[in-house]
Amino acid sequence: MKHQYDVIIVGAGLAGLRAAVEIGKDARVAVLTKVFATRSHSGAAQGGIGAALGNEEEDHWEWHMFDTVKGSDYLGDQDAIEILVKDAPRAIYELENLGVPFNRTAQGKIAQRAFGGHTRNYGEAPVKRACYAATRTGRVILDTLWEQSLQRKIEFFDEFQMLSLIVHKGQCCGVVAYELATGKLHTFHCKAILLATGGAGKTYKTTSNAFASTGDGIAIAYRAGAPLEDMEFVQFHPTGIYKLGILISEAARGEGGILLNNDGERFMERYAPVIKDLAPRDMISRCMLDEIRAGRGIDGKDYFHLDLTHLGKDVIENKLSEITSFARTYAGVDPVKEPIPVQPTCHYMMGGIATDADGRVIVDEKNTPFAGLYAAGECACVSVHGANRLGCNALLETLVFGRRAGMQIKAFVQSVAHPKLPAKPDKNDADTIKALMKSGGKETSGAIRTELQENMMESVSVFRQKASLTAALDKIKQLQARYKKISIQDKGNCFNRDLLDAIELGHLLDLAEVITRGAINREESRGAHSREDFPERDDKKFLAHTLVRFDKTKGPQIFTKPVAITRYEPKERKY
Amino acid sequence: MRCNFSIYRFDPNIDKKPRYQEYKIDAEPTDKILDCLNKIRWEQDPTLAYRYSCAHGICGSDALMINGRIELACQKLVRDFKTGHNFVIEPLPLFDVVKDLIVDLEPFFEKYRQVQPYLIAAKRKSDKEFIQRAENQEFIEPALRCILCASCTAACPINRARPDYLGPAALLRAFRYIFDSRDSITDKRLEKLDIEDGIWGCKTMWWCTEVCPKEIPITKCLGQIKRAIKQKEKEGTMPEKNLLAGFSFFSDVDSDTLDAISQKGEILEFNAGDVIFHYEEPSTHFYGLLEGEVDLVLVFKDKVLKTDIEYEEAIQATMVDEEKEIIVDTVAPGQVFGWSSVVGTGKRTVTAECAEASRIISIPAAELKAMFDKDHTLGYIVMKRLSDIIARRLRNRTDKLIETWGEAFDIGSI
Numbered sequence: 005m006k007h008q009y010d011v012i013i014v015g016a017g018l019a020g021l022r023a024a025v026e027i028g029k030d031a032r033v034a035v036l037t038k039v040f041a042t043r044s045h046s047g048a049a050q051g052g053i054g055a056a057l058g059n060e061e062e063d064h065w066e067w068h069m070f071d072t073v074k075g076s077d078y079l080g081d082q083d084a085i086e087i088l089v090k091d092a093p094r095a096i097y098e099l100e101n102l103g104v105p106f107n108r109t110a111q112g113k114i115a116q117r118a119f120g121g122h123t124r125n126y127g128e129a130p131v132k133r134a135c136y137a138a139t140r141t142g143r144v145i146l147d148t149l150w151e152q153s154l155q156r157k158i159e160f161f162d163e164f165q166m167l168s169l170i171v172h173k174g175q176c177c178g179v180v181a182y183e184l185a186t187g188k189l190h191t192f193h194c195k196a197i198l199l200a201t202g203g204a205g206k207t208y209k210t211t212s213n214a215f216a217s218t219g220d221g222i223a224i225a226y227r228a229g230a231p232l233e234d235m236e237f238v239q240f241h242p243t244g245i246y247k248l249g250i251l252i253s254e255a256a257r258g259e260g261g262i263l264l265n266n267d268g269e270r271f272m273e274r275y276a277p278v279i280k281d282l283a284p285r286d287m288i289s290r291c292m293l294d295e296i297r298a299g300r301g302i303d304g305k306d307y308f309h310l311d312l313t314h315l316g317k318d319v320i321e322n323k324l325s326e327i328t329s330f331a332r333t334y335a336g337v338d339p340v341k342e343p344i345p346v347q348p349t350c351h352y353m354m355g356g357i358a359t360d361a362d363g364r365v366i367v368d369e370k371n372t373p374f375a376g377l378y379a380a381g382e383c384a385c386v387s388v389h390g391a392n393r394l395g396c397n398a399l400l401e402t403l404v405f406g407r408r409a410g411m412q413i414k415a416f417v418q419s420v421a422h423p424k425l426p427a428k429p430d431k432n433d434a435d436t437i438k439a440l441m442k443s444g445g446k447e448t449s450g451a452i453r454t455e456l457q458e459n460m461m462e463s464v465s466v467f468r469q470k471a472s473l474t475a476a477l478d479k480i481k482q483l484q485a486r487y488k489k490i491s492i493q494d495k496g497n498c499f500n501r502d503l504l505d506a507i508e509l510g511h512l513l514d515l516a517e518v519i520t521r522g523a524i525n526r527e528e529s530r531g532a533h534s535r536e537d538f539p540e541r542d543d544k545k546f547l548a549h550t551l552v553r554f555d556k557t558k559g560p561q562i563f564t565k566p567v568a569i570t571r572y573e574p575k576e577r578k579y
Numbered sequence: 580m581r582c583n584f585s586i587y588r589f590d591p592n593i594d595k596k597p598r599y600q601e602y603k604i605d606a607e608p609t610d611k612i613l614d615c616l617n618k619i620r621w622e623q624d625p626t627l628a629y630r631y632s633c634a635h636g637i638c639g640s641d642a643l644m645i646n647g648r649i650e651l652a653c654q655k656l657v658r659d660f661k662t663g664h665n666f667v668i669e670p671l672p673l674f675d676v677v678k679d680l681i682v683d684l685e686p687f688f689e690k691y692r693q694v695q696p697y698l699i700a701a702k703r704k705s706d707k708e709f710i711q712r713a714e715n716q717e718f719i720e721p722a723l724r725c726i727l728c729a730s731c732t733a734a735c736p737i738n739r740a741r742p743d744y745l746g747p748a749a750l751l752r753a754f755r756y757i758f759d760s761r762d763s764i765t766d767k768r769l770e771k772l773d774i775e776d777g778i779w780g781c782k783t784m785w786w787c788t789e790v791c792p793k794e795i796p797i798t799k800c801l802g803q804i805k806r807a808i809k810q811k812e813k814e815g816t817m818p819e820k821n822l823l824a825g826f827s828f829f830s831d832v833d834s835d836t837l838d839a840i841s842q843k844g845e846i847l848e849f850n851a852g853d854v855i856f857h858y859e860e861p862s863t864h865f866y867g868l869l870e871g872e873v874d875l876v877l878v879f880k881d882k883v884l885k886t887d888i889e890y891e892e893a894i895q896a897t898m899v900d901e902e903k904e905i906i907v908d909t910v911a912p913g914q915v916f917g918w919s920s921v922v923g924t925g926k927r928t929v930t931a932e933c934a935e936a937s938r939i940i941s942i943p944a945a946e947l948k949a950m951f952d953k954d955h956t957l958g959y960i961v962m963k964r965l966s967d968i969i970a971r972r973l974r975n976r977t978d979k980l981i982e983t984w985g986e987a988f989d990i991g992s993i
Contacts, residue, residue, distance in 0.1 A: 043638040100708040103698030112710035151697040214633040250635045450621035494626040498678045502625035
């Protein structure tokens with residue numbers, strides 16, 4: 005089936021919906037999403053969204069900028085970060101005016117609370133910068149933007165899986181998608197495509213991410229020739245529920261929660277004397293693994309206690325209500341009375357499809373745009389998070405850069421005609437699916453996925469070193485070979501999850517390879533990338549973005565791009 | 580431990596009717612039911628279809644019937660059930676099954692869209708936030724927990740009896756905006772819900788609250804809407820409403836036209852047992868039921884049908900021309916009847932009899948038809964709705980016919 009629009013947005017999380025709301029009725033726009041819009045993973049964001057409103061205490065965008073730059077271990081592009089933090093207050097007021105029900109101060113203003121790595125006066129002490137709605141901040145923003153899209157009568161294609169981008173003579177001119185309910189292929193012909201498909205946490209065994217977070221957009225853009233940037237930087241959030249990975253928001257520590265080791269010691273005091281349990285995520289995750297190696301995990305195992313008991317029932321049940329219910333349901337502990345068992349969980353991809361600050365996908369280190377292709381949100385790398393993202397900057401990024409991409413696309417589609425579609429644009433995908441469905445191979449996606457996730461968790465997570473990274477890459481190559489022998493046992497056309505699992509696994513395998521190659525290449529330790537064989541940051545050699553481009557004949561090609569440094573020269577990162 | 584799962588399977592493209600398939604798996608007491616379904620799909624049967632995504636009760640994808648109760652599959656663990664190791668998994672009730680445990684939620688979202696689920700704020704000069712009291716935000720907070728999983732609406736018996744009723748999820752969303760101090764159309768929102776298919780459809784049965792996986796006190800929130808409407812009526816600040824405003828039949832008609840229609844109407848009152856019109860009488864008026872209940876009765880003269888019912892053993896010998904009544908439809912408040920006044924032969928096709936004391940708005944059909952002649956859009960809207968009613972009547976009648984035949988013959992041998 006063929007469709008024609010001016011703009012196709014793939015993904016209905018915050019970045020995609022914010023762009024859709026921006027474009028609104030000014031162009032013909034449709035949103036494709038593989039899960040129903042309100043099921044998008046943005047809804048799982050808990051703690052808050054950062055902006056120097058100064059509603060609770062003095063704050064300035066310059067402080068927010070410094071914290072973000074320092075948090076990124078100086079790998080974030082400072083021009084982009086300046087755009088992000090300066091635009092933050094406007095973005096928050098806009099959300100509030102659209103209806104987002106933020107918690108309030110006694111004066112009726114938007115309430116704010118402390119969060120990891122947010123400080124006053126360039127690192128002096130924690131500052132209250134995170135705007136929030138209990139621990140459901142992402143969910144209420146997602147609902148609000150979805151409802152705004154309904155009001156604007158935006159068209160949705162719910163439960164459509166993107167299969168490929170249609171690129172003709174260097175111009176992106178459409179999308180091929182698979183309709184889950186019928187198994188039909190749809191061709192969407194358009195002038196501009198925005199990828200807003202989110203992260204890829206499912207590359208790892210323990211993750212806070214949804215099943216849907218399989219990096220489809222990142223992998224498909226990579227296959228279409230768009231370079232991926234800084235993929236080796238994968239954030240492990242220190243407080244996932246033990247064994248399950250379900251997130252316990254940093255807001256728990258923002259409200260005063262503390263981490264304890266087996267000796268009952270508040271061990272973060274030793275590592276970050278100034279901001280302690282509110283140190284950035286990469287640092288706390290590393291400290292936890294160091295504590296485990298020193299035998300100070302709880303009962304000698306690989307987890308710690310997150311203690312909230314001293315906060316009182318009122319704070320725990322109201323300001324932290326969602327995570328309280330998670331702890332009760334999944335860990336079987338009541339945070340009012342006992343500590344929550346936690347361990348690091350794969351949470352966020354700092355890297356992604358390389359873009360400029362207006363959402364344009366770029367093809368080289370000179371920022372040459374990929375005509376017709378845009379990306380925003382977690383699937384993109386602007387880069388504002390560099391080597392480690394600060395809490396509350398992810399939601400902010402989706403809104404600021406989702407809007408900017410929307411504005412850029414609106415102007416672009418009004419100035420051009422529809423590009424020509426190549427003949428039979430869906431033939432490749434139709435052939436691939438046919439081959440998958442007919443394959444008599446012995447492999448199943450379940451088995452390969454499990455091995456991949458375990459391999460990545462074991463060798464490409466918080467601590468890394470050359471030997472194990474190289475072994476991990478070999479394993480990924482083997483898994484990619486086995487993937488070719490996969491067979492689909494469900495032969496039906498209606499909600500064929502077996503087929504979708506296989507498609508998603510193909511994406512995960514590609515991304516695992518890029519992450520691992522980037523990690524091998526970067527012989528230093530910076531932010532979330534911690535090489536035991538190169539424990540220091542090496543600004544001389546590696547103060548640069550890693551870009552990996554897929555070449556159809558030569559395979560993955562690594563090159564670099566300089567970091568934009570405008571205000572803050574790299575310094576040692578201490579908290 | 581070994582667990583037995585009996586799972587509802589139905590692929591409308593292949594299966595004639597649903598079946599239950601048995602699976603045995605090893606599960607930990609701390610496994611989620613969703614983990615068990617995944618295990619079955621990954622290790623035994625990749626064709627099993629169900630929705631899921633976040634796997635921790637936030638995205639709202641996986642509301643199912645688990646052992647007869649509506650639950651989120653990702654929020655219930657094996658150890659939470661006291662049913663030994665046996666589980667019966669079925670799709671949400673109320674909705675059509677697309678495949679296995681996946682249902683079509685479009686009707687659910689359609690109702691959600693009807694309540695204008697977005698803030699409509701007055702224009703103001705400030706470019707900063709609205710000042711809102713913390714207590715106000717806390718008041719609407721329970722409704723913000725909603726994840727649109729559709730559990731409440733699926734559980735509500737009123738929704739099954741009354742397909743046009745907005746249902747708890749949509750009304751909860753309305754609550755969220757009605758009581759948000761930033762919204763500027765509170766009165767309009769209340770007025771729109773002040774109908775039988777709106778807030779008064781809620782008969783305080785508590786099922787929504789009982790099943791809500793986010794523990795939202797839905798019934799209480801809906802009670803706040805009722806209280807606000809009653810308060811406004813008491814104060815006399817509730818605008819006088821159009822008598823036909825709550826009729827889903829007229830829901831696509833704009834409010835000016837609807838005023839014009841209801842002004843032509845006359846209010847009639849009847850007692851239980853009164854006949855409003857008889858079968859085969861000339862049709863002159865179109866009716867809307869405001870209060871009470873009206874049965875539409877079909878008068879059979881058909882000999883075969885007659886004998887089927889009364890003389891089971893001597894079918895051929897006892898054909899007589901006696902009349903027999905069968906109720907083909909029951910009209911509830913907010914519904915219309917008497918369509919033969921607008922289309923068809925101009926004679927009543929049924930007898931309308933009050934099952935209880937009823938209040939009715941009676942509209943002269945000739946004047947209505949004159950309006951359609953002038954305003955073709957209105958005519959089209961009404962005819963479209965009428966065709967739905969006629970189709971439903973036909974379906975009811977066919978069902979009754981088959982039921983009656985079934986009593987008389989071995990229907991399989993016909």
